[in-house]
Amino acid sequence: MSDVPVILVANRGEIAMRIIAAARRIGASPVLAASVADKDSPAARAADRVIVIGASPANQSYLKPEQVAQAAVMAGAAAVHPGYGFLSEQPALCELLEEEGIAWVGPRPETLRAVGDKGSARQVAIDAGVPVGAGVEIDDPTNVVALGEQIGYPLLIKAIHGGGGRGIRLVTNPEELVELAPQAAAEAVAAFGNGALYLERYYGRARHVEVQVFGDGEGNAWIFGDRDCSVQRRHQKLIEECPAPGLSEKRRQLLHDSSRALVKVLRYRGAGTVEFLVDTESEDVIFLEVNARIQVEHPVTEEAFGVDLVAAQLLLALGRDPQLPDVGPVPPAAVIEMRINAEDPNADFQPNSGDITRLVWPKGPGIRIDTQIEEGYRFPPFYDSLMAKLIVRAHNRDAAVAAATAAVRNVTIDGLKTTLPMHAYVLAHPDFIAGGIPTSWFGPVWEARKESLT
Amino acid sequence: MSDVPVILVANRGEIAMRIIAAARRIGASPVLAASVADKDSPAARAADRVIVIGASPANQSYLKPEQVAQAAVMAGAAAVHPGYGFLSEQPALCELLEEEGIAWVGPRPETLRAVGDKGSARQVAIDAGVPVGAGVEIDDPTNVVALGEQIGYPLLIKAIHGGGGRGIRLVTNPEELVELAPQAAAEAVAAFGNGALYLERYYGRARHVEVQVFGDGEGNAWIFGDRDCSVQRRHQKLIEECPAPGLSEKRRQLLHDSSRALVKVLRYRGAGTVEFLVDTESEDVIFLEVNARIQVEHPVTEEAFGVDLVAAQLLLALGRDPQLPDVGPVPPAAVIEMRINAEDPNADFQPNSGDITRLVWPKGPGIRIDTQIEEGYRFPPFYDSLMAKLIVRAHNRDAAVAAATAAVRNVTIDGLKTTLPMHAYVLAHPDFIAGGIPTSWFGPVWEARKESLT
């Protein structure tokens, strides 16, 4: 055994590259747990060793806790970094590793459980004094006017046993509520075998704002500002930025204080994100959830504050000082990240895979590319469509938007359809340039563009 | 003619890549004027077009104003960026281009002349109220005690008609001065046919601190903080950083105010650097010279303040708004640049050329690489030894030193000897870590290391 700790990277793609870079930064040896499809990938070549854990489909490799744990044992790993997605928020792998005395780069399993369930996460937030969305269960579907007043309009009627968007109705006034509640109850009985309903306030023009936290595991928190991730298509983030533009000092402080309180209550360990809904039509700020992992969009925070969050995760997991500074609530730079996906924005964002025949990245100050792809890379069909993250930093938001626009124009990716045309369109749109668009903005705007082209 | 302006890049290596990136950023078309040796270089491939201007030796290509001007005409260039070195501070090319109606990316020719000569630059500084080194001519070599007192000790006796380091003597007290002055006069007569002598204050433990300016050509200046470039070997900068560490507010203000005054007096146009000697044994601050070009070390300033100085140069030359912000005197980040040269630090920094057989750069937040080299590149013997600049940014200087140390450790360049081992040594040295070393520091420290190894 050498004194160089081994980090098992239990992920793929750009985040595997990112974790390998962080391991190298702290002087550790990165070993990649890869599926067969990824065993010769750029991340595999960047690692000190590759261990093939299973077949190409993720559910036969990256999603198998036992196979990843076995690889960690074989690698002699001191710690396992799960990246995002896959097993990153599953207590199962975390617990298997604990049994083997291998550190998990992430929060404790009980934290993963506490925030992994919407109901329990809501209760944690209430305990921490964090504002949650107004919601109430309906006892009697024929007597709902008072409840509706309590929640406020517009509101949603939700079937408690529904899910995946089914059994939800939007209600804009008391008359609708009185009419629709009994119907919804009857339909819920028919669809889910249970007519229990729930009323929830609906925010049709709210922003998605999240706070980057880093807990020492003892209740203390570093807060690294906020991110706006409101450019979304069907709940998929397309563009993220740090800081969130146009937040009042009061709102920002509420978001940051709430996040700090959650870290304290959870004795949260490592990097995490607290997601909020920030309404643009009222002063409401609503807790959504805690993401107990590093997130895709972490680079905007890193570039804005000049920190290395992934290295800090590794250091903390190895029992060392994460070497993070205390920073103010607003960073001294503005940073925008564009997710370049292998999807055709002109064909309903249909994913595609294949050979990248030519690849040119823009260069220059403030440009960072997080990616696994390179010229000649065969983009595999098995996994998600994220090809690369193009991150651009400048001294203020206007300059960052201009720099991002130039950067997008100077990317060449041949061989696959990508979301680059979508980015060019959004970055040039006056609503985006003004800042502070709600999550409901992108869908109709993109549809309207499509119609204007035909 | 299209409405996309053509920028002729009249340089090579990393700065050619940098200018090409800036041209792309502003939507211009970069055309490279290359020697034969560089006609298939990475910069040539990155440009829209390559024009071969002459044979490989620089004095048959990059140093020929007529050939570069001819290429600018052939390219249909709107502007020519000369980079640094070569013709960048020569009025000749600038004036040839003016005749053709092609913009020069740099100050006016009269500015180049005014600051290109030491004597006239000193006079400009005096006119601007900028502190210059004390100096006085000797009328009578047998009557020098009063003059010596006027200058202060230690001081240098210089033969006015000497040069290149010849005819200079260091004097530490009045007795030495009285003894050496007549000898020096006699020797100057013998060596240079003229016995005229000059006394100048000597600063043996001064730092090299410089200020980045950007003038609008009308007398107004942007000041982008300061850089410390005191890690030098024989007047060659090895490591630069922004901001200069440990400067008092008063000194910093003197440096910045002096630089602003020079921009005003010169009606300076574009990017420039005002170099100062900052003594560590007294409060003295002495003007050295104005570098009327973009400098090798400009990226530390760009990263520290989040600006694109080269794009700003191009925009100004094209008659557009350079899109630069007003910033405070101290940037919100600390940035270090390491010059990776094709020199063997263990063999008296002897340059070498040849094939780069393997090349791996570190990745991660805050890391920027400015380079032309790539795996398989044949580093040519014709030009200077700068291979790449490794630039590292962090939230403060300690973190930047740590990040730079990790970054240097994670560079692999096989096939050539490089200055990387020197960087690793300096970054780990307590004097450098403490900050504020003088320019005389590196030489003896590196010699002592060599002796300790044998």
Add this chain to the structure above:
Amino acid sequence: MGEQPSWQDVLDLIAQLNESDYESASVQVGDVSIRLSKNDVGFDTPESAGRVGAQPLIETGFDTPATAGRVGAQPRIETGFDTPTSSATQPATALGDTIDAPMIGVFYRRPSPGAAPFVEPGQRVEADTTIGIIEIMKLMNPIVAGKAGVITDFLVSDADAVEFGQPLATINTSA
């Protein structure tokens, strides 16, 4: 060359090259590409291996340099698994088929320490004959031969850690 070389042409070429002094060779005629290497360094540039166009028509089965040169100190045995073209073009009589690990884990040739191995080289097996066990995080998984034939050799030792797809044994399916 208007016409594509025939298979016999290719075999002739290989025979000729084999007698030559070349460490490696690459011949491309239209769509047909032949690349041969006598050592394990080969001539692929590291970047290209395993990517676009890097499907060799014939390969001798060693690791490509991209893999071999970059995985660090830990040696791996990964003789061409997951490269369908290689098994398809391998002359079965020469190298034999392999039985590959269906999962990552620790391979045991015996049901328990001290017991006799499930099978020995030279022994005939059927597709459902157990040839060993792979333990993954305390779970024991019997491994069957998957095809009938005679086990010619084991490629890993008892209690070796194996990766997914790693060849465990060679089997002569013609015997």
Add this chain to the structure above:
Amino acid sequence: MGEQPSWQDVLDLIAQLNESDYESASVQVGDVSIRLSKNDVGFDTPESAGRVGAQPLIETGFDTPATAGRVGAQPRIETGFDTPTSSATQPATALGDTIDAPMIGVFYRRPSPGAAPFVEPGQRVEADTTIGIIEIMKLMNPIVAGKAGVITDFLVSDADAVEFGQPLATINTSA
């Protein structure tokens, strides 16, 4: 080589090269590409042409695709100049030698507009015969043939901009 080599040609070439002292060889004729190496350094991918080890034994003299594909829309004429190997291996009788531009500028075939050209194709020249003028920033520079022979063709037109090293004319030095 107007026509494609036959398969037998390829085999013959390999045999011939094997007896040679070359460490590596690369032959490309149209779609046919042959690369051989006796050492473990191997071959370069198209990206690396012009860099390490990219001195091909035989090349047809055009730009490599890596270069040709990257210089953008502006066409360039740079037929193999500054590649000593190519001229060394070019059969002189087939293509002839070239007279290359010794400087960047504008090439004129006449001493002044309307005057007769300095020389015409078919005309015999000595080494010091002026064949044209290159103007660079208003400076006129006479260009001499540099070698004796018969001018067979001019490769640039009158008043064309030329780069350093660009072939101006072909000359048959055996004639």
